Amino acid sequence: MNSKDLPTLQELAGRSLLRNEDLAISALEKLPIVFFPQLLKQAYEDSRVNVLRKIVSSWPFPRLPLGALKRRNAWDSQEYYVLEEVDKLLIQKVRPKEYKLEVLDLRSVGQSYLDVWSGPIDSWLPQTSSATEGRTQPLKVAVNLYLRDEQLNKLLYLSQWAEKRKGLLQLYCYELQIWLPSLSICKYLLECVNLQYIEILGLHSLRDPAFFLNLASYLGHMTKLCELSLSNIHEGNIASLEERRHIISGFASQLLNLECLQKFHLDTAAFFEGHLHQLLRSLKTPLNDLAVTHCTVSASEWNRLSKLPCVSQLQQLSLENVRLTSLSPEPLRVLLVKAAPTLVALNLEDCRIKDRHLYAILPALSRCLQLTTFSFYGNQISMHALKKLLRLTASLERLRMELYPVPQDCYEDNGSLNRQSTRDHCNELMDILKAIREPGRVYFGTDRCYRCNNRYIYNKTMMCKCQRR
Template sequence: MQVLDLHWNAHQDFWALWCGIKPSVCSLLEPEPAQPMQKTCRVEAQAGLMPARAPVEVLLDLCLKEDTLDETLSYLLKKAKQRRSLLHLCCQKLRIFSIPVQSIRRMLRLVQLDTVQDLEVNCTWKVATLGRFLLHLGRMGNLCQLLLSHVHVLPHTTPDKKEHWVGQLTTQFLNLPHLQELYLDSITFLEGHLHRVLRILKTPMETLSINNCLLLESELTYLSQCLTVSLLKDLDLSRVNLTSLSLEPLQVLIERTSATLQDLELDECGIMDSQFSALLPSLSRCSQLTTFRFSGNPISMSVLESLLHHTEGLSKLSLELYPAPLESYEDVHGTLHLGLLAQLHAQLKQLLCTSGRASMV
């Protein structure tokens, strides 16, 4: 045996095939023509002449959580430790949640890290803890998708120390030549340094998600000019405060990616009427756009109506997530008047029907 596939959904048709449920593929199970019996001879094993045994590759997806290692996984990790040369754990998808970094490092020493293609690190870590993990990240040379979430710096961290950790991260990014999808959620230590990460990336990005992070206007400008984002399919800047920033760089970025952009998310960015109106001409050129989300922004009814007019020509756009219009609130405390909201919603639906887009959600 060379490969043991333990993915949860590996070869879903396996049992159906053997039970004869799918007759169209039953021919695969027909016995092969009998081969002439070959006379075998017994060869005594001699020292130094035994062929080297090829390792068995065990394919599985790993989810590392506190107290969630089941009996099978514990057994595999134990065997991989005992027989490193004969049992290789290959992991395409790796999820890491709240678990001590020492335990993570101990387990990852048993995994063929160059087989990891999809990594999610969803831990509330101090940046120093992330630093102890980065050497393992740098060994994932075939990584295509990376999510880093909730890495923060202590209030008294000096600029030199922060600079050190940013340098450590960017150094490991140099070892990820295939990275195409990057998700950064609540990564506070990158404030003012995001351009250094983007500068390292060489492969054209398909997905860039920066959530709940502080972006400087200079970083937004750099992002709009970065060569690696010119072919973006998905852009998510949700919960990035853009209220006080010029959105001209974002307008440039949307125009640059208008031929490829499929999913745009700007939820809870504090975008005002005047800012959003400036984005509408660029948005109207996104011919491949299928989903646009911008809930949680203080937008008026007139601007929402203008949005519908500007997106009339986007034939692939099927889902738009709007904020409740400003006119539907009773007071400055954010109390919704449900009757007004229903009335304004009906007006927007009528506009969609009039423009022949009644099926849009």
């Protein structure tokens, strides 16, 4: 057994104590507070309900990271027991002298159950002001909300609790992800949280685009929003083109308020096709992460992309599965020149770029000296052009992940892959890299199989069964 897997003396002491619940409960009054975090974890995992309740009522720290104890996102009975005990404490007129709880953290990520020593550590939460110290403050309940059908009971429980104990507790949401089609339920839940503290928002699989217009008034209050993702947004039943424009204009107008936005992702969003420029021009501060993926971009939108203020300081850019074959390479060249001092990750996977496009952007790519990740799978590049590309990227000393397409020279006239040619060409390309610098992770991948959508990666994966027939 690895020494790291061996239990600590504190863990062994906790297990021994929990074998006798009455003894454990009585011992809590004299137990050094250093034992509380570990004992809480063990009582939670072993479903020692009575001990768990007593630990919560005696919790000696300002922060209780309950979410970090959960094995999954769904609620379990232990979590309800903790909330019941916290609720009992909230309604007591005279609370126990050892009561110090300020933040109940229900988020399951971004924290450790042992990370309680310094009290509230989340900079996104409001801090208790000195003017209000000495008075009982509402308990801050920190959550990530995932509005989907299977989470509905949990969300309604929380919102009803917040409504019932208004003035005694406040819900603070850090991350909000919405899949629910019901606007009325979403509105009810959004009314219960402090919208101005949301930093991550995702809207997914919404088939009624009118939802965006109704959400706009809430979006305008999310002034600290850092990340916004829109994915799988379909056109739905829109009565007219004018109605579509009205919805998008109303939604885009609220983006003007998002002065903290740093990350914007648009994926498989047919509803916004033709209006990408309208969304992006509403972002007044520079982004560090822009992804427009699996979308159709018009020539007019493409030509205006590099002129937008929000793309001047990009650190990450993804245009995966945006077909650039019929578009001019000039906007991409200008965009790379503009982002060159800051760009660290570039994803041009499955853009169907050809040699002439590549040659046009090579000088700009050579200026991206901070680049660490370059994904270029799924582009129709010849061996001659790939040699030029690798001689250039070999000089980018920070590159650690490089994903290149198998040269078009490796395919037969019927589209099948010539294994021997692939081996020879990929080995030659690797030699070009090795002659200049020690490569990090470098892979060569084929086009995706039109049957199963898998990609064969030379020297890494197996050829899919479709191609082996």
